[in-house]
Amino acid sequence: MRGLAPNSAIHLTNLDIYMPNRTVFFVSDGTGITAETFGGAILAQFEANLHRVRLPFVDTVDKAHQTVRQINQAGAHDNKRPIVFTTLANDEVLKVISDGCNGMLLDMFSTFVHPLEKELGIKSNHRIGRFSDSSKSKQYQSRIDAINFSLDHDDGQSHRDLASSDVILVGVSRSGKTPTSLYLAMQYGLKASNYPLIPEDFERQDLPPALKPHQKKLFGLTIQPERLSEIRNERRPNSKYASLENCRHEVQQAEAMMRRSGIRWLSTTTKSIEEISATILQELRPEQLAF
Amino acid sequence: MRGLAPNSAIHLTNLDIYMPNRTVFFVSDGTGITAETFGGAILAQFEANLHRVRLPFVDTVDKAHQTVRQINQAGAHDNKRPIVFTTLANDEVLKVISDGCNGMLLDMFSTFVHPLEKELGIKSNHRIGRFSDSSKSKQYQSRIDAINFSLDHDDGQSHRDLASSDVILVGVSRSGKTPTSLYLAMQYGLKASNYPLIPEDFERQDLPPALKPHQKKLFGLTIQPERLSEIRNERRPNSKYASLENCRHEVQQAEAMMRRSGIRWLSTTTKSIEEISATILQELRPEQLAF
Numbered sequence: 001m002r003g004l005a006p007n008s009a010i011h012l013t014n015l016d017i018y019m020p021n022r023t024v025f026f027v028s029d030g031t032g033i034t035a036e037t038f039g040g041a042i043l044a045q046f047e048a049n050l051h052r053v054r055l056p057f058v059d060t061v062d063k064a065h066q067t068v069r070q071i072n073q074a075g076a077h078d079n080k081r082p083i084v085f086t087t088l089a090n091d092e093v094l095k096v097i098s099d100g101c102n103g104m105l106l107d108m109f110s111t112f113v114h115p116l117e118k119e120l121g122i123k124s125n126h127r128i129g130r131f132s133d134s135s136k137s138k139q140y141q142s143r144i145d146a147i148n149f150s151l152d153h154d155d156g157q158s159h160r161d162l163a164s165s166d167v168i169l170v171g172v173s174r175s176g177k178t179p180t181s182l183y184l185a186m187q188y189g190l191k192a193s194n195y196p197l198i199p200e201d202f203e204r205q206d207l208p209p210a211l212k213p214h215q216k217k218l219f220g221l222t223i224q225p226e227r228l229s230e231i232r233n234e235r236r237p238n239s240k241y242a243s244l245e246n247c248r249h250e251v252q253q254a255e256a257m258m259r260r261s262g263i264r265w266l267s268t269t270t271k272s273i274e275e276i277s278a279t280i281l282q283e284l285r286p287e288q289l290a291f
Numbered sequence: 292m293r294g295l296a297p298n299s300a301i302h303l304t305n306l307d308i309y310m311p312n313r314t315v316f317f318v319s320d321g322t323g324i325t326a327e328t329f330g331g332a333i334l335a336q337f338e339a340n341l342h343r344v345r346l347p348f349v350d351t352v353d354k355a356h357q358t359v360r361q362i363n364q365a366g367a368h369d370n371k372r373p374i375v376f377t378t379l380a381n382d383e384v385l386k387v388i389s390d391g392c393n394g395m396l397l398d399m400f401s402t403f404v405h406p407l408e409k410e411l412g413i414k415s416n417h418r419i420g421r422f423s424d425s426s427k428s429k430q431y432q433s434r435i436d437a438i439n440f441s442l443d444h445d446d447g448q449s450h451r452d453l454a455s456s457d458v459i460l461v462g463v464s465r466s467g468k469t470p471t472s473l474y475l476a477m478q479y480g481l482k483a484s485n486y487p488l489i490p491e492d493f494e495r496q497d498l499p500p501a502l503k504p505h506q507k508k509l510f511g512l513t514i515q516p517e518r519l520s521e522i523r524n525e526r527r528p529n530s531k532y533a534s535l536e537n538c539r540h541e542v543q544q545a546e547a548m549m550r551r552s553g554i555r556w557l558s559t560t561t562k563s564i565e566e567i568s569a570t571i572l573q574e575l576r577p578e579q580l581a582f
Contacts, residue, residue: 022411031569033478034332041325041378042403045415053581056569083410087332104410106403112333119374119395120313124336140563147470151445179438182473187324272431278322278347290344 023051023074023082027067027097029090032056038108039085050083058088064096071101089126139189146185146192153193154178159210162193167284168214169194170258171221172250173241174231176268176276180221183273188281202253207261219280220258220265225251227269314342314365314373318358318388320381323347329399330376341374349379355387362392380417430480437476437483444484445469450501453484458575459505460485461549462512463541464532465522467559467567471512474564479572493544498552510571511549511556516542518560 024043026035032054043050053074058067074082082103088094089109098105113124146166152158153165155178162168167184169177173196181192201208211218223231225247232242240246258265264283268276315334317326323345334341344365349358365373373394379385380400389396404415437457443449444456446469453459458475460468464487472483492499502509514522516538523533531537549556555574559567 031565033565033569034328037325037328038332038399041329042400042407045380045400045404045417046407046411046413047416048411048413051581054572056573083407089336104406106406108329109333109336111402112397113336115395115397116333116337116374119372120337120339122337122339125338126336144470144564147473151442151469154442178442179435179477182438183477186470186474186477273435274322274324278324281345282347290342 021051021078022048022080023053023071023078025053025055025067025071025074025082025084025103027055027058027084027086027088029057029059029088029093032087035085035087035108038087039106042085042106051078058093058097059090061092061096064093065100068097068100071097071103075102089124091126143186143189146189147182149191150181150185150193153191154181156193156195156210162195162210162214164191165193165214165217166190167192167219167280168211168217169219169221169280170197170211170263171223171265172197172228172247172254174228174235175221175223175254176273177221179273180268180276180280183277184280187274187277190281190285197250197254197257199250202250202257205257207257215261215263217284218261218263219284220254220263221276222251222255222258222265222267224267224269312342313339313369313371314344314362316344316346316358316362316365316373316375316394318346318349318375318377318379320348320350320379320384323378326376326378326399329378330397333376333397342369349384349388350381352383352387355384356391359388359391362388362394366393380415382417434477434480437480438473440482441472441476441484444482445472447484447486447501453486453501453505455482456484456505456508457481458483458510458571459502459508460510460512460571461488461502461554462514462556463488463519463538463545465519465526466512466514466545467564468512470564471559471567471571474568475571478565478568481572481576488541488545488548490541493541493548496548498548506552506554508575509552509554510575511545511554512567513542513546513549513556513558515558515560 024039026032026039028035036054055067055070058064071082071084084097084101084103084105086094086097086105086107087109088097088107094107094110098107117124153162167190169181169192171177177194177196181194184190184192195208195211225244228247228251229242229244232239232247236242266276266279315330317323317330319326327345346358346361349355362373362375375388375392375394375396377385377388377396377398378400379388379398385398385401389398408415444453458481460472460483462468468485468487472485475481475483486499486502516535519542520533520535520538523538527533557567557570
């Protein structure tokens with residue numbers, strides 16, 4: 001490329017600014033999920049196209065030395081020092097990395113844990129990983145139970161214990177109910193069931209009878225007909241089900257029903273499942289905001 | 292209690308140290324998931340029983356003032372200053388909170404974003420929320436597709452496109468395949484299917500024929516028979532299916548089959564789905580560690 005156009009060097013310099021050829025490491029002595037969530041949120045603040053590498057389970061001095069080698073190799077290759085997000089509870093492991101690596105180290109634990117030790121007046125336990133031992137905890141078990149519950153109650157499969165749901169999502173087919181209910185279960189441990197609104201419900205012009213006793217737990221999801229038609233066309237191309245006309249009709253009927261029945265609802269068209277779930281939690285179960 | 296035993300005052304002092312009566316806030320202008328993950332991981336370093344409160348979508352100055360009032364009320368009630376984890380991209384909102392609240396403020400963004408601006412040589416975009424706009428991104432869409440794929444291929448429901456799976460989990464019923472495959476899809480965007488090993492497979496003493504072409508994608512989950520029996524008893528109490536004897540037999544047969552077929556496997560007994568998933572990713576698809 002360099003030899004092809006007279007201004008390619010300038011062009012490359014611009015690219016260097018906006019898309020640095022740089023590696024970011026997420027180093028953890030546990031799963032790395034916290035390091036990735038934490039580092040990912042910070043990097044989302046930058047329009048930078050970075051090469052990301054997860055290094056989970058770095059829990060021995062040996063693995064720490066290996067990690068240092070990998071970081072320094074990337075730095076030499078990129079000719080830019082790597083950015084290294086770490087969540088390391090083990091001081092020995094952290095020391096090997098902070099002493100040996102040529103990267104920019106952003107350590108979440110030493111930055112925040114030490115001030116908190118002072119504030120709380122207790123020492124930190126240097127426990128590895130937020131998720132260790134969690135498999136035995138009651139809170140963890142209730143998350144797993146919630147996931148199983150949500151799977152058993154996907155798409156109105158079982159009306160039997162709608163009463164034991166924490167929340168019941170309603171909406172037309174493919175409006176986002178299933179991934180949202182699974183996310184509510186996984187992230188917040190909510191027993192989320194979902195109930196599709198189908199053409200028969202619209203003819204009846206009334207909430208499905210199975211839902212009536214649970215009005216307070218209902219939350220509606222709607223979606224732009226154009227987007228719905230796109231999504232349905234992936235599943236059943238060129239079907240009546242996926243046609244824009246039918247999608248328009250279903251969405252309009254569903255929204256009218258939710259309005260009439262006083263069900264809270266939101267549009268999922270431009271929202272991620274994380275945003276939909278956080279909104280539902282806030283609207284429907286304010287007491288769940290304390291946990 | 293105080294009057295009941297002569298040493299109760301000492302006892303209460305100990306309790307004060309280990310279980311401070313203190314409130315922790317997770318304040319975000321987005322979903323709050325990053326603040327909670329980040330704060331939760333740091334708090335996991337302390338044996339402290341804290342009252343946790345989520346405050347998502349604090350995205351206006353008005354809501355910031357409301358947040359300040361809520362934090363200060365909690366501080367007055369607890370008679371201890373609250374701990375406030377924030378992920379706020381909006382400087383105005385952050386300023387209202389840092390000026391007004393009596394809590395200990397741990398702001399992830401100002402702590403790490405500013406040094407990174409210097410390092411990368413670019414300004415941060417102060418984008419609210421890691422998940423905003425993500426619903427339109429290709430990466431997000433592939434996560435949703437992966438969730439749908441995993442649901443369609445739960446419990447060997449469809450053998451049709453096992454070939455398009457990124458990973459196929461095998462193991463006896465209730466060994467943890469379903470929540471793990473959903474987590475792999477949700478967190479990492481992997482198309483994870485799962486395939487139960489049933490008594491007929493053990494009689495055949497060989498891998499199910501449907502799995503044979505996909506050996507490289509297989510990952511086995513096993514579990515202690517005692518724990519398996521507990522889990523199955525919750526579903527079908529006092530059944531042969533749930534009996535310890537049957538669980539012992541199935542687990543032994545499944546492990547023998549996995550060993551014989553050279554399938555990598557791990558025991559889920561004391562592991563969380565996060566740990567199981569991170570291990571599978573690392574073992575099976577090392578190239579997915581760069582993303």
